[in-house]
Amino acid sequence: MGHIPSSQTGAGVMSVLRTDRLCRSFGNLVVTRDLSLEVQRGERHIIIGPNGAGKTSLANQIGGQLRPSSGRIFLEDVDITGQSPDRINRLGIARTFQKNNLFPNLSILENLRLAVQARRGHTLNCVRPVAHYSAVLDRARELAAIVHIEGEGSRLVRHLSYGEQRQLEIGMALASEPKLLLLDEPTSGMSPLETQRMIELIRDLPSDLAILMIEHDMKVVFSLADRVTVLYYGEALASGTCAEVQASARVREVYLGMAG
Numbered sequence: 001m002g003h004i005p006s007s008q009t010g011a012g013v014m015s016v017l018r019t020d021r022l023c024r025s026f027g028n029l030v031v032t033r034d035l036s037l038e039v040q041r042g043e044r045h046i047i048i049g050p051n052g053a054g055k056t057s058l059a060n061q062i063g064g065q066l067r068p069s070s071g072r073i074f075l076e077d078v079d080i081t082g083q084s085p086d087r088i089n090r091l092g093i094a095r096t097f098q099k100n101n102l103f104p105n106l107s108i109l110e111n112l113r114l115a116v117q118a119r120r121g122h123t124l125n126c127v128r129p130v131a132h133y134s135a136v137l138d139r140a141r142e143l144a145a146i147v148h149i150e151g152e153g154s155r156l157v158r159h160l161s162y163g164e165q166r167q168l169e170i171g172m173a174l175a176s177e178p179k180l181l182l183l184d185e186p187t188s189g190m191s192p193l194e195t196q197r198m199i200e201l202i203r204d205l206p207s208d209l210a211i212l213m214i215e216h217d218m219k220v221v222f223s224l225a226d227r228v229t230v231l232y233y234g235e236a237l238a239s240g241t242c243a244e245v246q247a248s249a250r251v252r253e254v255y256l257g258m259a260g
């Protein structure tokens with residue numbers, strides 16, 4: 001691929017996620033072609049590409065929903081290739097989907113509390129259950145603040161706007177204390193105001209969290225990306241900062257239609 005060097009990927013920087021020559025086909029259709037990419041600690045890495053480029057297939061391989069045909073995927077130094085979604089989540093990758101995973105008849109805080117408890121349940125300290133419960137609730141409140149819905153904890157999820165529900169979904173994903181957050185089009189279907197709120201939320205997420213995100217909206221990409229990888233027919237056409245990718249002649253030719 002046209003790999004554009006960046007200061008983000010200097011020697012000695014430990015990548016949180018790394019794919020090594022990843023390939024996936026459906027019959028004769030190659031949807032991931034020899035794809036090697038990295039996401040560093042704290043990096044906001046955004047995948048763009050036209051419809052059918054293979055973005056969701058890539059996310060599905062990283063999240064464990066789709067098994068690669070060949071190649072490897074590493075989370076830090078652990079080979080997670082072909083592991084189940086549940087195991088990959090426990091190892092440190094949290095994912096939000098475009099479908100809703102919330103409990104509509106429970107409040108914001110109850111949803112977050114359940115998500116935190118699901119993570120911590122197996123380490124429940126039977127001697128001090130009250131302290132445990134209050135620590136869970138504290139973390140649920142912190143998560144509500146992280147996704148910008150603090151102060152509204154008692155609202156039922158079914159009364160939240162679409163944008164607020166998607167904010168809460170990110171809080172639910174963060175409850176698993178991930179090393180990498182995988183976001184599939186977090187602003188799809190949102191109004192301009194909701195999109196702006198989501199940009200601010202993602203920008204304010206903990207600075208050491210690695211984020212790999214699929215996005216179509218170039219305003220979102222330019223607002224957030226430390227690194228952009230352009231997928232085209234399953235192949236990484238270019239990878240670099242927004243400015244570097246915009247300046248790539250190949251990207252302008254085949255994706256942005258801006259040649260000349």
Ligand SMILES: Nc1ncnc2c1ncn2[C@@H]1O[C@H](COP(=O)(O)OP(=O)(O)OP(=O)(O)O)[C@@H](O)[C@H]1O
Binds near residue numbers: 031049052
């Ligand atoms: N389970 C499947 N079986 C066969 N073909 C599939 C399957 N899943 C995806 N494809 C095909 O693989 C190609 C890549 O699809 P994918 O959804 O990964 O692309 P995408 O970049 O996410 O597209 P979009 O932006 O439209 O969501 C498409 O041609 C799609 O039709």
